[in-house]
Amino acid sequence: MVYRRALEPHRGHVLSTELEPATRQFLTELTGHSPRNEGLWREALTHGSLGEARDYQRLEFLGDRVLGLAIAEWLHTDAGANEGKLSQRLNVLVSRETCASLARVLAIVPHIRLGKQARDDGGADSDNILGDVMEALIGALFLERGYDVARDFVRRAWAAPMAAGAGQRKHPKAALQEWAAGNRRKPPLYTLVAREGPDHAATFTVTVAVGGVGEATARGSSKQDAETAAARQFMQDFG
Known part of the structure; x- marks a missing residue:
């Protein structure tokens, strides 16, 4: 299936669908394949703060599902655990935190196309953005x-986190829930104290x-x- 995108007007100009040479070379080395439709890959690397007609959101939606299937298939083949343990590992391996960490390891960050304000606000180090771009590329x-x-x-x-057994231990929130029940306490109560920063780097x-x-x-x-993180800190302090 080939994705095609026509040149689209924006603010009186024709949007470029070409990649920067360094980004084209990077994607070739990253995936093992030369980009065919450069507009598609440019879209996958484009944050909404640029105000272009297309950004990575639709591709991120698709990539999230492809990633989930690929990891689920991998776990089903190689891990002899029950359904609960498989789900536990899947949730960690496809999490925003893991996707963002791998985006850093794979040096994707310099190729993400951000608006000036988003970059000034720390968007290039936002787990939300990095995780979304990772999925958009998939x-x-x-x-x-x-x-x-x-x-x-x-x-x-994902070879390194898979080999390291990511997700084999209980999720911190599940561990805290069980700890509270085991100590005859009421369930943990989570309270949002503050939300700071712009939407793309909150x-x-x-x-x-x-x-x-x-x-x-x-x-x-x-x-x-x-x-x-709060559940993990609680278990360190009181568990």
């Missing part, structure tokens, strides 16, 4: 080369409390990430 590869090539890329890129502060024990506070690039 979506672009799927559209241009098909599932087998996208799956092979995922297996190469920071969330969350407190988690267990009655009669104490509380812990942590920050993250999403409410879910902040809750996870």
